[in-house]
Amino acid sequence: MVVGMQLFIDSANISEIQQVAALGIISGVTTNPSLLAKEDPSTPVEKIIASIHEIVGGHISVEVVSTDTEGMIREAEEILSWLPEATIKIPMTAAGLSAVYELSRREIPTNVTLVFSPTQALAAANAGARYVSIFLGRLDDIGQDGVGVLRQVMEIWDVQGLEAEIIAASIRHPMHIVEAARAGAPIATVPYKVLMQSLKHPLTDAGLEAFLRDAAKWHKQSVTA
Ligand code: E4P
Numbered sequence: 001m002v003v004g005m006q007l008f009i010d011s012a013n014i015s016e017i018q019q020v021a022a023l024g025i026i027s028g029v030t031t032n033p034s035l036l037a038k039e040d041p042s043t044p045v046e047k048i049i050a051s052i053h054e055i056v057g058g059h060i061s062v063e064v065v066s067t068d069t070e071g072m073i074r075e076a077e078e079i080l081s082w083l084p085e086a087t088i089k090i091p092m093t094a095a096g097l098s099a100v101y102e103l104s105r106r107e108i109p110t111n112v113t114l115v116f117s118p119t120q121a122l123a124a125a126n127a128g129a130r131y132v133s134i135f136l137g138r139l140d141d142i143g144q145d146g147v148g149v150l151r152q153v154m155e156i157w158d159v160q161g162l163e164a165e166i167i168a169a170s171i172r173h174p175m176h177i178v179e180a181a182r183a184g185a186p187i188a189t190v191p192y193k194v195l196m197q198s199l200k201h202p203l204t205d206a207g208l209e210a211f212l213r214d215a216a217k218w219h220k221q222s223v224t225a
Pocket of ligand 1: 010030031032113133135137138169170171189
């Protein structure tokens, strides 16, 4: 089966993840410290992550919060002790690159996050990242062209034959999903609201309403006949 751009959900909310997983359209989940901070503080993070993994089962990115290489590696080891399938999300810093390099030597998958330029993406790939997350929305927020940067990265990946998987991240609206797919991104990680929005079309709603109205006519006739 040919699989197109995969969709991940960018969330740490169990109810959102359950709803979207039931649709069968997602194959992974990305979390970050800000998303986890929105959840019930009395539930330990490892419990939230384990529940998410139980629901979706595929990719799950869990981010470290240390800023030094040793701390990041220690945290990665801890995350993997409670979820061996986790992909370790590492920020795009010099310390982060060293951590990615060491973790890739141990064949531990990493997702380099907060990537805003092609040179950062290249560095992450060279350090051994399995995934590189390009943040579209945050670039747009400061008046830069998020999709343009993603297109440049995808062109470089194509020309150079690079293997790290690009994740289109910081998605703000359905057109970001469309543009990520057009650019050839293999994965887009999308917040719940945007995922649900991307399924809707006013003509679908109006068309269904008309079909149901008409069905009620013949249904009534066939019941009374
Ligand atoms: C990616 O993995 C990040 O969690 C995410 O896409 C950040 O997006 P934001 O800019 O909406 O916070």
